[in-house]
Amino acid sequence: MKKRNKVLLVGWDSADWKVIDKLMAQGKMPALKSLIDSGVRGKIATMDPPLSPMLWTSMATGKRPFKHGVLGFVEPDGQGGIRPVSSRYRKVKAVWNMLTMEGIKSNIVGWWPSNPVESINGCMVSNLFQQEKKGSELLDVSNWPVAEASVYPESLIDQLKDLRVHPLEISLNLISPFVPDVLKMERQEDQKLMILSKFLAHATTVHAVATELMETQEWDFTAVYHDALDHFSHGYMRFYPPRREHVEKEDYDLYKNVVDGAYIFHDMMLERLLGMIDNDTTVIVVSDHGFHSDHLRPISIPKVPSGPAIEHAPYGIFVAKGPGIKKGEQIFGASVLDVTPTLLAIMDLPIGKDMDGKPLTSIFEGEKELKYIESWENVDKYGGELLDTANNQTSNNEAALQQLIDLGYIDDVAQGEGGSDQIKAQIKENNFYLAKSYASAGFNEESLEILLEIEDKSKPDYRILTDIVNCAIRTKRYNLAKEYIAFIRKAKVLGENQLDIMEAKIQIGMNQPMEGIQLLNKVLKEMPDSIDLLMDLGRVYNAIQKKQNALDCFNRVLNYDPENAYAYYGKGLAYLRAEDYENAVEEFLNAIERLYHFPVAHLHLGETLALMKEYQAAIDTLELVRTMMPRVTKIYRWLLDLYEVTENEQKTREYKAILSKIQLGTKTIISGLPGEKLFQALESLSNKNVHIGNSKDVFNSQVLNVMNPDWLSEYTGDVIYVPMQYFGALNAKFEYKFIFIKDEPEQVMDYMNGLMKMRKSSFNPELLADLLNLEKGTMSWFNQQPNLDISYINDIRKLDVFV
Amino acid sequence: MEEILVVTGLPRSGTSLMMQLINRANIPILSDGKRESDISNPEGYYELEAVKGIVADNSFLKEAPGKAVKIVAPLPMYLDLKLKYKVVFMRREMDEILRSQEKMLQKDQISEREKFRTIYEFHLKKTYRFLLENDIPFIDVNYNRLMVDSEKELEKFKDFLNLNASLQELLEVVRPDLYRNRNEK
Numbered sequence: 001m002k003k004r005n006k007v008l009l010v011g012w013d014s015a016d017w018k019v020i021d022k023l024m025a026q027g028k029m030p031a032l033k034s035l036i037d038s039g040v041r042g043k044i045a046t047m048d049p050p051l052s053p054m055l056w057t058s059m060a061t062g063k064r065p066f067k068h069g070v071l072g073f074v075e076p077d078g079q080g081g082i083r084p085v086s087s088r089y090r091k092v093k094a095v096w097n098m099l100t101m102e103g104i105k106s107n108i109v110g111w112w113p114s115n116p117v118e119s120i121n122g123c124m125v126s127n128l129f130q131q132e133k134k135g136s137e138l139l140d141v142s143n144w145p146v147a148e149a150s151v152y153p154e155s156l157i158d159q160l161k162d163l164r165v166h167p168l169e170i171s172l173n174l175i176s177p178f179v180p181d182v183l184k185m186e187r188q189e190d191q192k193l194m195i196l197s198k199f200l201a202h203a204t205t206v207h208a209v210a211t212e213l214m215e216t217q218e219w220d221f222t223a224v225y226h227d228a229l230d231h232f233s234h235g236y237m238r239f240y241p242p243r244r245e246h247v248e249k250e251d252y253d254l255y256k257n258v259v260d261g262a263y264i265f266h267d268m269m270l271e272r273l274l275g276m277i278d279n280d281t282t283v284i285v286v287s288d289h290g291f292h293s294d295h296l297r298p299i300s301i302p303k304v305p306s307g308p309a310i311e312h313a314p315y316g317i318f319v320a321k322g323p324g325i326k327k328g329e330q331i332f333g334a335s336v337l338d339v340t341p342t343l344l345a346i347m348d349l350p351i352g353k354d355m356d357g358k359p360l361t362s363i364f365e366g367e368k369e370l371k372y373i374e375s376w377e378n379v380d381k382y383g384g385e386l387l388d389t390a391n392n393q394t395s396n397n398e399a400a401l402q403q404l405i406d407l408g409y410i411d412d413v414a415q416g417e418g419g420s421d422q423i424k425a426q427i428k429e430n431n432f433y434l435a436k437s438y439a440s441a442g443f444n445e446e447s448l449e450i451l452l453e454i455e456d457k458s459k460p461d462y463r464i465l466t467d468i469v470n471c472a473i474r475t476k477r478y479n480l481a482k483e484y485i486a487f488i489r490k491a492k493v494l495g496e497n498q499l500d501i502m503e504a505k506i507q508i509g510m511n512q513p514m515e516g517i518q519l520l521n522k523v524l525k526e527m528p529d530s531i532d533l534l535m536d537l538g539r540v541y542n543a544i545q546k547k548q549n550a551l552d553c554f555n556r557v558l559n560y561d562p563e564n565a566y567a568y569y570g571k572g573l574a575y576l577r578a579e580d581y582e583n584a585v586e587e588f589l590n591a592i593e594r595l596y597h598f599p600v601a602h603l604h605l606g607e608t609l610a611l612m613k614e615y616q617a618a619i620d621t622l623e624l625v626r627t628m629m630p631r632v633t634k635i636y637r638w639l640l641d642l643y644e645v646t647e648n649e650q651k652t653r654e655y656k657a658i659l660s661k662i663q664l665g666t667k668t669i670i671s672g673l674p675g676e677k678l679f680q681a682l683e684s685l686s687n688k689n690v691h692i693g694n695s696k697d698v699f700n701s702q703v704l705n706v707m708n709p710d711w712l713s714e715y716t717g718d719v720i721y722v723p724m725q726y727f728g729a730l731n732a733k734f735e736y737k738f739i740f741i742k743d744e745p746e747q748v749m750d751y752m753n754g755l756m757k758m759r760k761s762s763f764n765p766e767l768l769a770d771l772l773n774l775e776k777g778t779m780s781w782f783n784q785q786p787n788l789d790i791s792y793i794n795d796i797r798k799l800d801v802f803v
Numbered sequence: 804m805e806e807i808l809v810v811t812g813l814p815r816s817g818t819s820l821m822m823q824l825i826n827r828a829n830i831p832i833l834s835d836g837k838r839e840s841d842i843s844n845p846e847g848y849y850e851l852e853a854v855k856g857i858v859a860d861n862s863f864l865k866e867a868p869g870k871a872v873k874i875v876a877p878l879p880m881y882l883d884l885k886l887k888y889k890v891v892f893m894r895r896e897m898d899e900i901l902r903s904q905e906k907m908l909q910k911d912q913i914s915e916r917e918k919f920r921t922i923y924e925f926h927l928k929k930t931y932r933f934l935l936e937n938d939i940p941f942i943d944v945n946y947n948r949l950m951v952d953s954e955k956e957l958e959k960f961k962d963f964l965n966l967n968a969s970l971q972e973l974l975e976v977v978r979p980d981l982y983r984n985r986n987e988k
Contacts, residue, residue: 449925452918472921480917487914 004104005323006281007346008273009223009339011059011111012266013052013230015317016290017043019240019263028264031271032319035283039321040363042331044338046289048440049433050312052230053085055288055336056112060094060223062340062355065437066446068092070113071430073306082426084128085113087386093376095340096120097383099221101376102349107213107222110206116149120384123213125160126150127225130205132166132198149387159216163208170197178261181254192255195235200265203228207269214276221347224273232262233291234308240293259293282322282346288336289316304463305429320363322346331362333597333628345370352376356441428454432464439467444474462493466502473505481506497523501533511725513544531557531564538570542577543728545777550574565595572601576608579780584608599628603635610638611784615646633662634732634786641786659735667712667734668719668802671727671778672741672793673771675748681741681796685719690802693717719802724778738782738790739802745771805869807886808964811879811930812893813923815903817946818873821893822849823976824960825871828968833863833872849873857881877926880933890934890941891960897923899947953977 023029024036046055047064057070065071069091077083090113096106097120106122108114115126128147144166151157175182175196182193203226210224236258238244243252274283290313292298301307318334320342321327337357344351345359350371361368373379431454439447448471455464465488472481485502488494500523507516520537527533538553551574557567572587588605592598606621619642626635640655670685670692672678686692693715712720712731719739722730730736749768782790793799808830812818826832826849834849853863854874861883864872868886882888900923901916934941942963949956957973960966 445925448921452922452925455918457915477917477921480921483914483917 004220004347006219006277007221007322007343008277008281008283009221009343010270010273010283010285011056011223011225012285012287012317013056013112013225013227014233014289014291014312015229015263015266015285015287016233016293016313017315017317018290018293019259020317023260023263023267028260029267031267031274032285034274035270035285035319035321036328038327039283039319040326040329040331042318042334043315044286044288044318044334044336046312046314046316046336047437049306049436050289050309050314051306051433052227052288053113054433054437056225057090057094058357059286059288059336059339060096060111061090061092062095062337062352062357063092064337064356064441066434066441066443067354067356071433071437072426074426075430076423076427080420080423082423087114087116087118087126093383095343096122096124096221096223098344098349098376098379099347101379101381101383104220104347105218107210107217107219107224109210109213109222109224110227111223111225112227115147116387116389117152118384118386119152122219122221123156123217124152125156125209125213127227129160129209130164130202132201149389152387160209160212163205163212165201165204165208167194167198167201170200174200177265178258179254180257185254192235195231196258199228199231203265203269207272211272211276214273221343226266226269229262229266229287230291233259234311236262237291237293237297237311240297244297244299246299280323282320282325284339284343285317285319286336286339287316289313304461306433318360320360324365324368325363326365330596331360333362334360428456432467435467439471444471447471448475448477457487457491460488460491460493462488465493466498469502473502473509476509478506478510497526501536504536508540508543513540516540529560531561535566535570538567538574542570542573545577545773545780547574547578563594565591565598565601568594569598569601569604572604572608576604576784577777577780579611579783581608581612585612597628599625602628603632606635607638607784610642610786615642618642619646632732633659636662637732638786662733663735664713664733665735666737668737668739669722669730670719670739670741671722671724673724673743673745673748673775675743675751677743677747677796678741681739681793681799682721684796684799685802688800690719691717693720694722724774727778727781736788738788739799740782740790740792741796742792742794745775805887806889807864807867807869808871809879809882809888809890810871810873810893811876811890812895813900813926814875815900815907816893816895817944817949818875818893819849820946820949820977821891821944822871822873824957824973825891827972827976828964828966830964830966831870833867833870854878876923876930877933879930882939884937888939889964890939891963892930892934892941892943893946894943895946949977 020029020032024033047058051072053070053073054065057068058064061068069089070085071089073085074082075085075089096108096118099106100121103121106120106124108117108120108122108124110125110127110130112127114124115128117124117126126147126149129150131147132144144164146157146161146164151160172182175193178196178200179185179193185193206224206226210222213219214222236255238247239252239255240259241256243249243256270285277283292311292313296313298310302310316336318331324346335357337355338360339357341351341355341357341359342363345361345364345368348371350373351359352375353372354375354377359368359370361370431450435447435450435454438444438450448468451464451468451471455461455468465484469481469484469488472478472484481502485499485506489496489499500519504516504519504523507513507519517537517540520533520540524530524533524537534553534557538550538557541547541550541553551571554567554570554574557564557570561567568587568591572584572591575581575584575587585605585608588601588608591601592605595601602621602625606618606625609615609618609621619639622635622638622642625632626639629635636655636659640652640659643651643655670678670681672681682692694717711729712722712734745768748771749764752767753762753764782788791802808825810818810821810825812821822832822834832849833851835851835853850873851863853860854872857863857874857878858881861881864883864886874882876892879890897920901919904919905916933939940963942960944956944960953974954970957970957977961968961970961973
């Protein structure tokens, strides 16, 4: 049998490229650099909420938190109390269970959460193994029992227990590489130094156990997880250069090197691990999120559970090196959900179709053959079980709980007092994370349902209330959103500006963009450098085709944040809508240069190139988009159009065949400016027994539920009336035929004046400008769509051909 | 095995009225009589205390085959799937339900009306999904139609349950003076 290549997975919580790239450039992280030089590197996207136990469980399962069940930092212990999050709540198989089923031997060290350990094929040492005891007992180094169920097999306990390093064993000399002036310090009892010695001790223990197991045990897969970088960063990133005004100079001088020191220390540990493996071993180094180290560092931390997570940045690191993996290349589009599917692909094992992540095929040289199974959950093989725990290992749990309190992740409610309230509060908190997990996957209905259940008006929590309003807006429940905004205003839990922004989103959602813009501009006067606000405003201006206003907003964003890919993308859209294709191409390229995995930017770049008749470049771009967004029908329609124009018969046939499979049929749409002619056209079709879907009064300002991707399926007539402003929401799942009733904007203005009980011939310049803008926008949209079948009707008697 | 007849729907959607109809049709009712009639339901509620604990303990259902039991939405999700059921799902205009509940609880819930509207939409959706996914036969009985077109709605209900009761007997139960809170704003 062919020898199985080994895989080493190293997890560095919150490792961030900005710090690493600076250190590598200075030659201070040689081990990681050697991997990158002979492997691939990329950003890895985190998920909301960016909380480590949830993320590392997603990493080990390929599934989102609402599937894997690990939520937050603590969980009910089943005995009326709470305990640190454990492996008991994980509902699905982790990669070490899958490997056990396949007879592959693993070492799993320090994974968060992994206590109690599982009886896998191999060894497992949990995240509680390195945990010291709480309070005064902490001082008694000699009385430090091994945490229950923290080692599998238990026969390893004797071999491993003396490898543990206690925080009291970390001398000032050991701290001096991080705080060079520590020996000169007067305040050597500083709490900050205690934190340093504690996490240095933890990291050293984890490293010692990992190297011991790698050296003394047979293994195919080793995963070692370090939480220390996250703790170092939360403790000391505010002292990282450059110094900001609010940071005391004395503290800054003392602690400015701690973060760099921590990264360098991790690189040294990595160097040791790399020295223990052969060239055929695949190595992956990964983090669950990044950490703001620049001007994006928050000045203060919100005083709410998990408040410190505000310091986390949305992208972590991904590095891979090994046989069959590309060398010296960047990869794009990785997510924490992709780690397990990628590990399975590397080991030639099947990927569960029920996993939310995908294998990162772009890391492999050549085509990687992938295998799939429905789910690992149904595989009838032994994958390991949780070790029984007789008692509740109180001392280590308490210390771990205290640690979470010290770090600001959970509230300090005295244990034993008001216990049931505390549990209720924790369950509520975990449900809040569950709701966030649903919302971040686009399941807004599920999220809203949970949020409404946990919301308690007697204890208003701005986080929950804000998410309710946002979910209500996303699901088009505007009355619900308004009801909550009224409550938030009354309870005074959010500032007026934030409420105005919410109100603006409602107005925009209800097709009153001008009112929304007015509100956003009002807030902008008070928050002139809010990037989010400027982006929102720019998007709305783009939606109503006010090119110059949109460009102004995005340019202001770029003044503050010159690397903002979304602002470049917004500028590209503004130019595209105004049919200024050359500038549009430039801005889309600017966006892609800064954020390569940005599928819609590539899509619009492809569309723009097609409109410029740069057919081959458009084909190349859209073929790439097809791999990024394989489910978007519009791309196939564009490619078909382009292959037809370039007379590529084989590809034309291929895309026709694909489209005939994925398109749901043809819809005939009737539309036009809302004047008398359109009204008569609809009436005349109706009189001839043509059933008009969505036949409500043309001038009734009804809101179509276009947020529902299947909104058009609600209408089943022979011909469907869709107001012109909704064309952008026509989903490419259908093929469309348009009947467009041509009318003069001036006549439509007269007609609408009459409806609004104004004198028919009175000149209404605003209305006329809106109508002209709408017509212009529609013509431009028609021009920019692939393969449209449009019949322009001047004389409605000619409608007979459609009967 | 005999089926259990479950009457479900949102609170104040006519579930008690449906229990009275079932009672009149001589189907035995699983009830403990603990909740007595009051001004909101002069004929009584036909409720079973144990239903409130169905999430943790649904063993009371073992006594239910051949009988009817009222379980408001979304609690049917906790039915014991080893048993057989037929479900009558009461529906009523949502605004009427909300107004009726507000009146019954004697509190001004207008400021929370949209919250409850949304929660109830979810409850209905979940309950229907449960019934469909588990192939449990059910019928929708619309309270508003029951009031204006009683005969037609009752015929539908009779057919679904194969009832022997005369239409006249059932019509007597549907007393319009119980159709309250309809136009109260």
